[in-house]
Amino acid sequence: MPGIDKLPIEETLEDSPQTRSLLGVFEEDATAISNYMNQLYQAMHRIYDAQNELSAATHLTSKLLKEYEKQRFPLGGDDEVMSSTLQQFSKVIDELSSCHAVLSTQLADAMMFPITQFKERDLKEILTLKEVFQIASNDHDAAINRYSRLSKKRENDKVKYEVTEDVYTSRKKQHQTMMHYFCALNTLQYKKKIALLEPLLGYMQAQISFFKMGSENLNDQLEEFLTNIGTSVQNVRREMDSDVETMQQTIEDLEVASDPLYVPDPDPTKFPVNRNLTRKAGYLNARNKTGLVSSTWDRQFYFTQGGNLMSQARGDVAGGLAMDIDNCSVMAVDCEDRRYCFQITSFDGKKSSILQAESKKDHEEWICTINNISKQIYLSENPEEIAARVNQSALEAVTPSPSFQQRHESLRPAGQSRPLTARTSSSGSIGSEPTNLAALSLDSLVAPDTPIQFDIISPVCEDQPGQAKASGQGGRRTNPFGESGGGTKSETEDSILHQLFIVRFLGSMEVKSDDNPDVVYETMRQILAARAIHNIFRMTESHLLVSCDCLKLIDPQTQVTRLMFPLPSVVLYATHQENKRLFGFVLRTSGGRSESNLSSVCYIFESNNEGEKICDSVGLAKQIALHAELDRRASEKQKEIERVKEKQQKELSKQKQIEKDLEEQSRLIAASSRPNQASSEGQFVVLSSSQSEESDLGEEGKKRESEA
Secondary structure, eight states: OOOOOOOOGGGTTTOOHHHHHHHHHHHHHHHHHHHHHHHHHHHHHHHHHOSTTHHHHHHHHHHHHHGGGGOOOTTTTTOHHHHHHHHHHHHHHHHOOOOOTTHHHHHIIIIIHHHHHIIIIIIHHHHHHHHHHHHHHHHHHHHHHHHHTOOSSSOOHHHHHHHHHHHHHHHHHHHHHHHHHHHHHHHHHHHHHHHHHHHHHHHHHHHHHHTSTTGGGSOHHHHHHHHHHHHHHHHHHHHHHHHHHHHHHHHHHHHHHTGGGGSSSOOTTTSOOOTTOSOOEEEEEEEEEOSSSOEEEEEEEEEEETTEEEEEOTTOSSOEEEEEOTTOEEEEEEETTEEEEEEEEOTTSSOEEEEEOSSHHHHHHHHHHHHHHHTTGGGSSSHHHHHHHHHHHHHHHTSOOSOHHHHHHHHSOTTOOOOSSOOTTTOEETTOOOOOGGGOOGGGTBOTTOOOBOSOOOTTOTTOTTTHHHHTOOOOBOOTTOOOGGGOOOTTTTOSOEEEEEEEEEEEEEESOOSSTHHHHHHHHHHHHHHHHTTOOOOEEEEEEEESSEEEEEOTTTOBEEEEEEGGGEEEEEEOSSOTTEEEEEEEEEOSSSSSSEEEEEEEEEESSOHHHHHHHHHHHHHHHHHHHHHHHHHHHHHHHHHHHHHHHHHHHHHHHHHHHHHHHHHHHHHHTOTTEEOTTSOEEOOOHHHHHHHHHHHHHHHHHHHO
């Protein structure tokens, strides 16, 4: 006999749409078999019921056997051996069109009993199992929906336990019912052959027994044919019994092995997350918006196919395209009151979908799988091996290495040596010399347990330590029409240097050292590795304004100053050695995590291939600011010298005036003290000795006062 088509019992727990579609084919086949066997049963029943109509009933049976090859059975319709066998039966039965009533008892035992048993027991068992399976499937869907609606914010252990137990019971019931249902459908493929051949064999044996004395009508060739058919029936029965035993053993093994999988959220320690997948399939809940704030969740089967995410409803033959996930971004999100949600955004940002996984393991595996596919790893020859290497590299990227020098030496080509310092025009440090890299460790560059900030603080958040408050920036909006609001003058209006660049903020973190360009390189490596591990792809675009006073990050649309960095606080700046779009600078601020000493924060940006130009502009701004400071100091010194000269000139003038006054007083005293001085009447006034002494004392007091 040819091979028997079977339903895969091993796939009953997954319950994929393909399995459901294949199940529908077997159910359609069972319906066709039931219809056909009903007709055959009615034909044989006519043989049994009415002796007068026995000839007509036999003719009808022969006709139905001839039409077997014209039947379109979904399974086993092209069985040529079966068709030829039934054709030979139809010829023999057509010759035995006349029967007698004495055959009724024999026909009841040998012909009617097998087909009646098949009809009343086997076909009804299929229908009963179908109804039980449908009920179990509906109960499982209802339990899954209740479990999916479990609140993450208001968790109730009792409700969660009841819902989880309900999912376990319904899933186990569905799995067991489905396995027995599949076993019955597979067994039906054997029984339909037996149900066809056994009644015919019994009928023919009854006829042979009845016409034993008329052996001239039953030749040896017909007996040999019937013997072969009987042997075939026994072989089919033995094969069926063996296959049924195998399926029963498979069901028992699967029940034992699948017991932990009945729990919707299995223990991650027993079932670890596989982060190296490039293909995945399973049921997810998809959120569909029905209004501004309302939404519905639909449970569908999702699977990846190349760079596409496909969705397939239960019962569909094939899936449809849900989203192109090449170069997409995926991240875990908090959505409404549901757990294990993640969002997929297309590469152009125009389309996004929010999906909910059933467990934490599926949640992480879906995110890792879509992330691997977005990097187009599936196009390689060994995608899982490459995905494993990429994930391992990402993990090692954030693992502290013993020394920078060792890591750079391991990556350095043979026969080449990297200079200790970067190019002077792209990196700078005021008053510091390059340190010895052989003794430079990771802990001396980056502060331990340092958090990474991936977004720019809003101007209203001015109290953030080390950011807006430390940098002294405010959220002042520059007037886009060039008008001075409130009579205040722009800070950069009189600046000699005024250059604008388009940059994208990658992240910032606190560092321990600010006297070597390797600090910037290490910060770039850690921030890029952290973005890859945490699936952060969005960047904030800003305009970087470089002036002689400060560096400003300005919102390109609202013209609001997001961050402002005083130029004297920028102590180090450098570009990436290979990727010239990446650049960063170290800002020395007061406070920080220690709240006592100065802290250094390294900011990393991406530009449009202008990293070196930006660093050159910052260096030029610092040189201009240095020269301006030197000129200011020289000007102040000159003004101080002029003020000293002016003060000395004033003192000299005052001294000359005092001397002049003294000379005038001396002349008056001398004139008043002359002897025999004539009065206005021609007489002389003679002063006494006491009067002269008093006048001398008065002159000396005046002199002292003038000198003072």
